[in-house]
Amino acid sequence: xAVKNNLKLIFSYxxxxxxxxxxxxxxxxxxxxxxxxxxxxxxxxxxxIFALVDNIGGYGFNEVMLLWAISAGxxxxxxxxxxxxxxxxxxVYEGKLDVYLTQPKNLLINVCCSATDVSALGDILYAFxxxxxxxxxxxxxxxLPPVIILVGLMYVAxxxxxxxxxxxxxxxxxxxxxxxxxxLKVASYPAAIFSDVVKLFCLTLLPAFxxxxxxxxxxxxxxxxxxxxxxxxxxxxxxxxxxxxxHLGAKKYTSGSxxxxxx
Amino acid sequence: MNKYITVYKTSFKxxxxxxxxxxxxxxxxxxxxxIFKELWGYIYGASGFGNVINGYTWNMxxxxxxxxxxxxxxxxxxxxTKAFSSDIKSGKIAYxxxxxxxxxxxxxxxxxxxxxxxxxxxxxxxxxxxLILLGPIANxxxxxxxxxxxxxxxxxxxTCLIYGIIGLLSFWIEExxxxxxxxxxxxxxxGLFFPPEFFPTWLQPAIIYSPIYALMSGPSKLLANFSWDxxxxxxxxxxxxxxxxxxIGLWVYKxxxxxxxxxxx
Numbered sequence: 001x002a003v004k005n006n007l008k009l010i011f012s013y014x015x016x017x018x019x020x021x022x023x024x025x026x027x028x029x030x031x032x033x034x035x036x037x038x039x040x041x042x043x044x045x046x047x048x049i050f051a052l053v054d055n056i057g058g059y060g061f062n063e064v065m066l067l068w069a070i071s072a073g074x075x076x077x078x079x080x081x082x083x084x085x086x087x088x089x090x091x092v093y094e095g096k097l098d099v100y101l102t103q104p105k106n107l108l109i110n111v112c113c114s115a116t117d118v119s120a121l122g123d124i125l126y127a128f129x130x131x132x133x134x135x136x137x138x139x140x141x142x143x144l145p146p147v148i149i150l151v152g153l154m155y156v157a158x159x160x161x162x163x164x165x166x167x168x169x170x171x172x173x174x175x176x177x178x179x180x181x182x183x184l185k186v187a188s189y190p191a192a193i194f195s196d197v198v199k200l201f202c203l204t205l206l207p208a209f210x211x212x213x214x215x216x217x218x219x220x221x222x223x224x225x226x227x228x229x230x231x232x233x234x235x236x237x238x239x240x241x242x243x244x245x246x247h248l249g250a251k252k253y254t255s256g257s258x259x260x261x262x263x
Numbered sequence: 264m265n266k267y268i269t270v271y272k273t274s275f276k277x278x279x280x281x282x283x284x285x286x287x288x289x290x291x292x293x294x295x296x297x298i299f300k301e302l303w304g305y306i307y308g309a310s311g312f313g314n315v316i317n318g319y320t321w322n323m324x325x326x327x328x329x330x331x332x333x334x335x336x337x338x339x340x341x342x343x344t345k346a347f348s349s350d351i352k353s354g355k356i357a358y359x360x361x362x363x364x365x366x367x368x369x370x371x372x373x374x375x376x377x378x379x380x381x382x383x384x385x386x387x388x389x390x391x392x393x394l395i396l397l398g399p400i401a402n403x404x405x406x407x408x409x410x411x412x413x414x415x416x417x418x419x420x421x422t423c424l425i426y427g428i429i430g431l432l433s434f435w436i437e438e439x440x441x442x443x444x445x446x447x448x449x450x451x452x453x454g455l456f457f458p459p460e461f462f463p464t465w466l467q468p469a470i471i472y473s474p475i476y477a478l479m480s481g482p483s484k485l486l487a488n489f490s491w492d493x494x495x496x497x498x499x500x501x502x503x504x505x506x507x508x509x510x511i512g513l514w515v516y517k518x519x520x521x522x523x524x525x526x527x528x
Contacts, residue, residue, distance in 0.1 A: 024437055026437060026438075030438060031438065031440070031441050034441030034442070034444055035441065035444070037444075037448075038441070038444040038445060038448055041445075041448035041449075041451070041452055042448075044452050045452055045456050045457075048456075048457055048461060048462075049302075049306065052306055052316060053305075053306050056302075056305055056306070057305070119441065174287045177287065177291075178287055178290050178291055178294075181291045181294070182291065182294045185294060185298055186294075189301075189302060192305070193298075193301040193304070193305045194301055195301070198301075
């Protein structure tokens with residue numbers, strides 16, 4: 001029942017946020033289209049690299065593009081449905097969390113769903129465009145949505161977990177931003193280029209490989225049920241961590257009874 | 264001219280209070296250098312070209328990337344366009360019109376001051392990580408330090424001009440934010456990720472004579488392979504493009520200013 005209610009909340013917020021953005025139709029479409037173009041530029045980077053080498057650790061152009069499709073899709077899902085997670089620092093430091101605390105909904109879900117980045121829809125579309133470009137088999141188009149939802153949830157959870165530092169210290173978001181930046185960068189490159197120490201780090205403290213490489217390799221390229229279960233387990237673990245850290249932090253939250261409204 | 268130099272100095276000083284932010288940006292910068300070092304290490308090992316690809320050794324390539332990333336991380340395109348677009352959209356620009364300076368020139372020098380401060384962190388961070396990962400640059404002399412810093416500051420100024428002009432488009436269009444994404448990607452592909460020599464021969468002149476060379480490839484090549492001829496060539500292209508974009512920016516600002524309606528109050 002609780003899951004159903006929270007899903008309903010997520011989709012109600014999504015509809016409301018989209019309606020709000022739809023007010024400025026030209027801006028709405030321009031942001032999405034420009035984001036797709038923006039992402040397409042990276043194809044040139046890899047075309048040039050693959051003119052120099054045939055493959056990187058067994059990954060050719062198509063495989064690297066699959067990494068980009070998954071990471072762009074995951075990023076798109078996170079920023080489209082849970083864009084409010086990137087406002088945690090403002091809500092905590094400016095005492096604006098009060099508005100959410102008084103509402104009869106789960107605090108973290110309520111905060112995360114309260115905002116959207118419309119350009120992130122372009123990232124989701126780009127993920128599918130990439131599959132078309134590389135001539136992916138039809139079933140990849142069916143597998144991609146659940147995969148990008150999974151990795152998108154993990155990405156938001158990681159950001160929220162590290163952002164919960166905002167409840168304790170000033171500029172608590174800096175660690176979250178650094179981890180997020182590092183994860184996005186590492187995720188879009190083939191794992192073979194990294195040393196074993198870096199690989200260990202990217203599978204644990206900063207699970208960048210679970211964001212793109214593991215799903216690409218073990219869901220799409222060489223299906224392996226154990227890695228898929230491992231991926232689901234890691235996503236659940238980070239979601240639990242996000243809830244625990246955020247709610248522990250929220251207990252520390254204080255404000256000066258700031259009056260505010262949400263439109 | 265003096266008032267703009269004062270604006271530059273003031274914003275540079277003001278920005279020096281944000282040491283924590285600059286340090287964090289340096290951490291992220293080190294991560295990306297590390298990724299590129301690993302990637303190019305793999306490519307140089309697997310390409311079959313030997314130690315030199317398109318005239319660049321692996322060592323030169325990474326020093327090029329370090330300098331290019333210094334520029335990329337110093338400048339925040341979004342901050343520049345937002346500085347203009349938020350003033351224009353909110354109507355705050357009305358308060359700037361009666362000030363004894365040109366608003367466009369003021370914002371550009373102000374932002375150049377802000378971004379120049381970041382060089383104070385990123386250059387040492389870049390040199391530090393470069394020395395650890397690659398060792399010293401062959402044939403480098405301390406005489407080159409000043410020209411390289413000068414070239415970086417001119418590159419920052421030129422980049423601020425270009426993104427500033429995009430920000431000024433808010434006089435006419437609702438949302439100018441996505442345009443810098445595209446410009447930034449052009450700069451990344453044709454300047455940051457690869458030196459001009461990595462592109463087909465027919466495309467190289469177009470890159471070398473483009474603003475991307477003046478604001479990214481040119482200054483980045485100086486650290487990897489300094490020569491006074493190259494320095495003169497880069498500086499000349501920077502001065503020419505600064506003059507061109509300054510004129511365009513002032514003209515766009517002058518045209519856009521006519522669209523401001525002030526109700527008083």
